[in-house]
Amino acid sequence: MFESRRKGETWDERCALVLSRERASGLYRLHADEEKYGYVVRPVNPGQWFVSFHTYSGELAKNVQLRDPDPDEAPAVAAPGEAGRDNQGEAVWWASSVCDGKPRIHTMTIAVGYDKLTALAYEKVFRAYVTDAAERHNCADIEFPAYETFTASYAERAAS
DSSP states (O other), rough: OOEETTTTTTTEEEEEEEEOHHHHHHHHHHHHTTTOOOOOOOOTTTTTTTEEEEEEGGGGGGGGEEOOOOOOOOEEOOOOOEEETTTTTHHHHHEEEEETEEEEEEEEEOOTTTHHHHHHHHHHHHHHHHHHHHHTOOOOEEEOOOOGGHHHHHHHHHHH
């Protein structure tokens, strides 16, 4: 976990888990042919499969835009007081909390390909990350994304 303080009040926290080329290739070989996952992007570069977590605090949390691979689409906004998943079904989720009256947005991004194999398992990891970050800063009013947003069927519906 990296934590830094900017402007005296704003906290920025990040954490990333990166699979080695060997581990990613092994997971790909084990699961890529399973029909339930559909087409899975094969990892060919070191670090291509990862999951990252980020917490935005204070003013930064009021305008967090989630990535969108289509430049013609407006990015989804992770709104304070709410939680969810990118509106196009991309593997980006957000949760929110309030610390000392200031909003916090917590995000999780899973790499393309790796997301199809692991999103459901990472629901618990994301909850643990958000809970830990909130407890360390005495936050309240935690909002988590719905469990169903971590399922493959949700991603397929959102993308269509």
